[in-house]
Amino acid sequence: MSELVIETSGLKRSFGDVHAVKGVDLAVKSGEIYGFLGPNGAGKSTVVKMLITLLKPTGGTATVFGYDVVEDAPKIRLRIGTALQDASLDEKQSGREILRLQGALYGLTRSETDTRIDELSSLIDVEAIDRWIGTYSGGMRRRLDLAASLMHSPDLLFLDEPTTGLDPQSRAQVWKEVRALNTELGTTIFLTTQYLEEADELADRVGIINDGLIVGEGTPEDLKRAIGADVIQIIVDDTDAAVAALEELSGVDHVERGPRALLVSVKDGAATVSPVVIALDNAGVDIGELTLRTPTLDDVFLELTGDRIEVSQ
Ligand SMILES: Nc1ncnc2c1ncn2[C@@H]1O[C@H](COP(=O)(O)OP(=O)(O)OP(=O)(O)O)[C@@H](O)[C@H]1O
Ligand SMILES: [Mg+2]
Numbered sequence: 001m002s003e004l005v006i007e008t009s010g011l012k013r014s015f016g017d018v019h020a021v022k023g024v025d026l027a028v029k030s031g032e033i034y035g036f037l038g039p040n041g042a043g044k045s046t047v048v049k050m051l052i053t054l055l056k057p058t059g060g061t062a063t064v065f066g067y068d069v070v071e072d073a074p075k076i077r078l079r080i081g082t083a084l085q086d087a088s089l090d091e092k093q094s095g096r097e098i099l100r101l102q103g104a105l106y107g108l109t110r111s112e113t114d115t116r117i118d119e120l121s122s123l124i125d126v127e128a129i130d131r132w133i134g135t136y137s138g139g140m141r142r143r144l145d146l147a148a149s150l151m152h153s154p155d156l157l158f159l160d161e162p163t164t165g166l167d168p169q170s171r172a173q174v175w176k177e178v179r180a181l182n183t184e185l186g187t188t189i190f191l192t193t194q195y196l197e198e199a200d201e202l203a204d205r206v207g208i209i210n211d212g213l214i215v216g217e218g219t220p221e222d223l224k225r226a227i228g229a230d231v232i233q234i235i236v237d238d239t240d241a242a243v244a245a246l247e248e249l250s251g252v253d254h255v256e257r258g259p260r261a262l263l264v265s266v267k268d269g270a271a272t273v274s275p276v277v278i279a280l281d282n283a284g285v286d287i288g289e290l291t292l293r294t295p296t297l298d299d300v301f302l303e304l305t306g307d308r309i310e311v312s313q
Helices: 044-051 073-079 095-105 110-119 138-149 168-185 196-202 220-226 239-247 269-282 297-305
Strands: 004-015 018-029 033-037 059-064 080-083 156-160 188-193 205-210 213-218 230-236 252-257 262-266 287-293
Touching (some): 004 188, 033 044, 044 188, 138 156, 138 168, 188 196, 220 297, 239 252, 239 262
Parallel strands (some): 033 188, 033 205
Antiparallel strands (some): 004 018, 205 213, 252 262
16 A cells, blocks of 8 residues: 555744754655654654644644644544653553553543453553552553553554663564554554664664754665665774775775774775775784674764764663
């Protein structure tokens, strides 16, 4: 199916003279997982809030299921689920109370609600369901919030940084659930993330947003292929000497000082490894470790924006 469930054109939002979203065009198809990837402050949450009708655009248009986000907000709200970045759950309610309240808000009967709670049990820590939220860990809260967003079986789910701050195990559980929703129920998912790995793992298509504008879009594979470079990661004893030796080498696009290693972008990795090793040897540089890898979305982001994504927790 190629029906568009989200469509925006020149979407903008300013807060006074802060131009958070500067003209975003999106076309998300039914059944896809769309990853919206960008660093802190890029405008991800602001776009999500406009799409879920919590915030009015200051320019452009947006429709969800063909309904205008300003004119038809109630119709949109009934069909979407949202798990927001700053979800604030009432500390003095139990998990079950939150889920029942959510069921009631969407018109489910008590028995429908309880059936749904059973269906969502993989997300819920069953032994903690009657405890106050105040006693939950960050991961438990996130998963409860996700379960709450799914009570009414929405066709379209918005997840704003669903795994930021989660431990790897909770993150893996959320990923599994997102995939299952998509493949088993056909739920369309619009997911924002600062994690390149997450977009790479989950998304059918990725839009990269930086400073309020989309700077790249495509499947993760397309985006990686588009930069047309391999990366050689090298740990050396003398970084300055290594950079000087490699910058002039033919086949090397650019050399960057990463936090742990030198990152050398090259057109053809396999053909360039030996010249790199020889050049470093000639310059008297000792190599601690050398790995050749295909580009990641982080490399794509660097190529598109000149910066790497800095992830904060
Ligand atoms: N209510 C507001 N009032 C003023 N400025 C705001 C408001 N909401 C967002 N902004 C600003 O808009 C910009 C985009 O913020 P937004 O929250 O959309 O970014 P984000 O991509 O979600 O970042 P993060 O990854 O940190 O969640 C930032 O400069 C932010 O400070
Ligand atoms: Mg945000």
